[in-house]
Amino acid sequence: xxxxxxxxxxxxxxxxxxxxxxxxxxxxxxxxxxxxxxxxxxxxxxxxxxxxxxxxxxxxxxxxxxxxxxxxxxxxxxxxxxxxxxxxxxxxxxxxxxxxxxxxxxxxxxxxxxxxxxxxxxxxxxxxxxxxxxxxxxxxxxxxxxxxxxxxxxxxxxxxxxxxxxxxxxxxxxxxxxxxxxxxxxxxxxxxxxxxxxxxxxxxxxxxxxxxxxxxxxxxxxxxxxxxxxxxxxxxxxxxxxxxxxxxxxxxxxxxxxxx
Amino acid sequence: xxxxxxxxxxxxxxxxxxxxxxxxxxxxxxxxxxxxxxxxxxxxxxxxxxxxxxxxxxxxxxxxxxxxxxxxxxxxxxxxxxxxxxxxxxxxxxxxxxxxxxxxxxxxxxxxxxxxxxxxxxxxxxxxxxxxxxxxxxxxxxxxxxxxxxxxxxxxxxxxxxxxxxxxxxxxxxxxxxxxxxxxxxxxxxxxxxxxxxxxxxxxxxxxxxxxxxxxxxxxxxxxxxxxxxx
Amino acid sequence: xxxxxxxxxxxxxxxxxxxxxxxxxxxxxxxxxxxxxxxxxxxxxxxxxxxxxxxxxxxxxxxxxxxxxxxxxxxxxxxxxxxxxxxxxxxxxxxxxxxxxxxxxxxxxxxxxxxxxxxxxxxxxxxxxxxxxxxxx
Numbered sequence: 001x002x003x004x005x006x007x008x009x010x011x012x013x014x015x016x017x018x019x020x021x022x023x024x025x026x027x028x029x030x031x032x033x034x035x036x037x038x039x040x041x042x043x044x045x046x047x048x049x050x051x052x053x054x055x056x057x058x059x060x061x062x063x064x065x066x067x068x069x070x071x072x073x074x075x076x077x078x079x080x081x082x083x084x085x086x087x088x089x090x091x092x093x094x095x096x097x098x099x100x101x102x103x104x105x106x107x108x109x110x111x112x113x114x115x116x117x118x119x120x121x122x123x124x125x126x127x128x129x130x131x132x133x134x135x136x137x138x139x140x141x142x143x144x145x146x147x148x149x150x151x152x153x154x155x156x157x158x159x160x161x162x163x164x165x166x167x168x169x170x171x172x173x174x175x176x177x178x179x180x181x182x183x184x185x186x187x188x189x190x191x192x193x194x195x196x197x198x199x200x201x202x203x204x205x206x207x208x209x210x211x212x213x214x215x216x217x218x219x220x221x222x223x224x225x226x227x228x229x230x231x232x233x234x235x236x237x238x239x240x241x242x243x244x245x246x247x248x249x250x251x252x253x254x255x256x257x258x259x260x
Numbered sequence: 261x262x263x264x265x266x267x268x269x270x271x272x273x274x275x276x277x278x279x280x281x282x283x284x285x286x287x288x289x290x291x292x293x294x295x296x297x298x299x300x301x302x303x304x305x306x307x308x309x310x311x312x313x314x315x316x317x318x319x320x321x322x323x324x325x326x327x328x329x330x331x332x333x334x335x336x337x338x339x340x341x342x343x344x345x346x347x348x349x350x351x352x353x354x355x356x357x358x359x360x361x362x363x364x365x366x367x368x369x370x371x372x373x374x375x376x377x378x379x380x381x382x383x384x385x386x387x388x389x390x391x392x393x394x395x396x397x398x399x400x401x402x403x404x405x406x407x408x409x410x411x412x413x414x415x416x417x418x419x420x421x422x423x424x425x426x427x428x429x430x431x432x433x434x435x436x437x438x439x440x441x442x443x444x445x446x447x448x449x450x451x452x453x454x455x456x457x458x459x460x461x462x463x464x465x466x467x468x469x470x471x472x473x474x475x476x477x478x479x480x481x482x483x484x485x486x487x488x489x490x491x
Numbered sequence: 492x493x494x495x496x497x498x499x500x501x502x503x504x505x506x507x508x509x510x511x512x513x514x515x516x517x518x519x520x521x522x523x524x525x526x527x528x529x530x531x532x533x534x535x536x537x538x539x540x541x542x543x544x545x546x547x548x549x550x551x552x553x554x555x556x557x558x559x560x561x562x563x564x565x566x567x568x569x570x571x572x573x574x575x576x577x578x579x580x581x582x583x584x585x586x587x588x589x590x591x592x593x594x595x596x597x598x599x600x601x602x603x604x605x606x607x608x609x610x611x612x613x614x615x616x617x618x619x620x621x622x623x624x625x626x627x628x
Contacts, residue, residue, distance in 0.1 A: 047499045047546035047547060048587055048589070050354040050357070051546040051589055053356040054354075055544060063355045063360075065543045066353065066355060067353060067355050068353075069352060072358045072362055074362060079362070082366065082367075083366060083370055086367045086370060087374075113385060125375075125378055127383055128378030128383045129374055129375065129378040131383035132377055132383065133374055135402075138403050150445070150452060150455065151443060152442070152443030152448055152451075153443070154435040156441070157344065159435035159436060162432075162434065163435070166428065173404075176401065176403065177401060177404070183385055184389045185384075185385055185388060186388075186389060187384055187490050188389065189390075189391075190394060190395055191398070191400050193398065194398050194399065195401070195404055197416075197420075198404075198416060198420030201416040201421050203421065206421075254343070260443060325505070325508075326502070326503035326504055327502065329503070329581070329583065330522050330581045331578055331579065331580050332581050333567070333577070333578055334528065334529065334550070334576075334578065334579050335529075335530040335532040335577050336567045336575075336576050337535045337537055337573075337577070338533075338570075338572045338574060339537075340574055341575065343538070343552070345537075345552055345554045345575045346554060348504060349501070349553060352548065353498050
């Protein structure tokens with residue numbers, strides 16, 4: 001009897017803890033998470049480990065190890081720039097999902113969206129998230145611009161980053177506008193008709209601009225293909241490049257501006 | 261053969277001179293090398309010595325830098341940089357956890373909001389595109405409705421190209437036109453009011469274009485004739 | 492997060508330093524750990540990586556006018572090509588060598604104060620000696 005008490009069978013909790021410790025101590029685990037990572041065994045909250053967490057993580061490409069004290073105040077940035085980037089990631093994820101079910105031709109586009117909404121699991125939800133997310137991104141990018149302006153953050157040495165920001169705003173509007181046509185319903189068709197008619201009034205080469213964008217003199221199947229490629233490939237590619245420069249310059253120009 | 265920089269040559273020469281001179285014997289004097297006059301001044305001004313300043317008490321030196329610490333001048337860098345340097349260091353906090361936690365919560369909140377909103381509200385999908393059936397009114401996406409509103413007032417070339425183009429150029433040039441270096445709100449009332457006017461101008465145009473325009477893009481009241489607006 | 496602010500306090504810094512040249516012996520008595528950080532200015536690109544990485548906020552890049560006076564040594568800033576200076580608080584520094592690790596040009600070294608050995612500096616970082624991203628090689 002006493003023997004049993006000395007060596008009680010390990011409870012489920014103890015076994016789980018043991019397996020967890022074994023996994024965290026394994027070579028495979030340690031090869032994935034660099035020293036100082038919060039996922040490593042024995043992470044303790046010390047200033048040195050706090051430095052390691054960023055230094056030994058891929059986030060080091062985005063964030064420095066330390067930021068100005070006022071930079072972490074939500075009331076200063078309202079997280080608008082970060083949220084714009086985050087919504088962009090959400091849009092990329094949901095957009096890739098939508099691409100599996102969509103053919104950019106006049107004959108199929110609308111029917112594909114209809115099928116997506118009615119017969120694909122979570123299809124309607126993902127499409128809603130993509131559309132509302134797009135509106136949110138236009139909003140957050142715009143508010144981010146206003147926030148930066150009111151804080152005077154475009155002043156030296158950040159002038160050029162402001163210019164990049166204006167380009168990013170334009171690209172965001174273009175991304176949203178090209179996506180607007182893709183459902184190929186009455187709303188999309190006539191909204192884009194109104195929008196592109198305005199471009200036709202560009203002086204000197206207005207009709208050429210319109211022709212290139214529409215892939216013809218009138219909106220049609222060619223326009224749909226053209227805007228699809230712009231929306232899913234070219235504009236995201238360009239905006240990612242400009243975002244990379246934008247984030248890099250934020251750090252090079254000494255972190256966020258302020259304090260006021 | 262690379263060229264040796266001027267200051268390195270100078271330093272090497274100074275080191276050679278120092279090694280040659282007999283006054284180097286003070287090397288073993290320990291903490292007594294800091295002149296009393298300097299120590300007094302340090303104490304009076306509350307400032308510290310950068311290399312090391314010490315009050316020699318029984319051969320064990322005590323730092324006389326700020327906070328009684330021993331602070332050392334590491335190096336003087338000669339070449340220019342693009343980094344801005346200030347005379348006093350800036351206090352900072354660690355990105356982990358202070359910034360990352362905030363970002364994580366913000367991202368989570370936004371995802372939750374988007375998820376719930378998308379669950380409750382469906383994105384519009386009207387009838388399939390029909391070239392023979394023009395809806396009345398035909399409206400652009402909401403962020404271009406300010407422009408469409410301008411179209412009712414000006415020639416299309418002005419409303420559709422010139423004005424938005426000028427707005428964009430003005431935005432891009434803003435940091436180069438604004439010569440005021442201060443970022444204090446009280447110092448830049450002019451730019452703040454300009455931007456506020458610009459934003460209100462577009463907001464009002466967009467709201468009118470969105471909610472106050474009905475069939476034929478004629479002026480309506482949303483509470484009288486309903487809303488002609490799809491997101 | 493302000494409630495659980497476990498950040499190490501910022502060491503005190505001055506903008507009116509009195510600069511004095513001391514010898515290795517003095518430094519050995521004044522500061523406990525006997526290893527010292529050193530930066531070779533000729534290859535420093537002023538990226539402030541060491542300032543960023545330091546968990547203790549004990550190394551900083553400031554303008555030369557932070558030094559008000561120098562005794563027995565050249566006053567930084569007198570030479571117009573003096574751009575910035577680096578100051579370290581040797582009492583706060585734990586010699587964790589994260590800055591050595593971080594430095595992209597490898598000009599920060601952790602060595603002993605005193606005359607270098609005739610064979611050169613034994614603390615120079617190589618592929619199998621020194622520090623590499625959180626590990627002692």
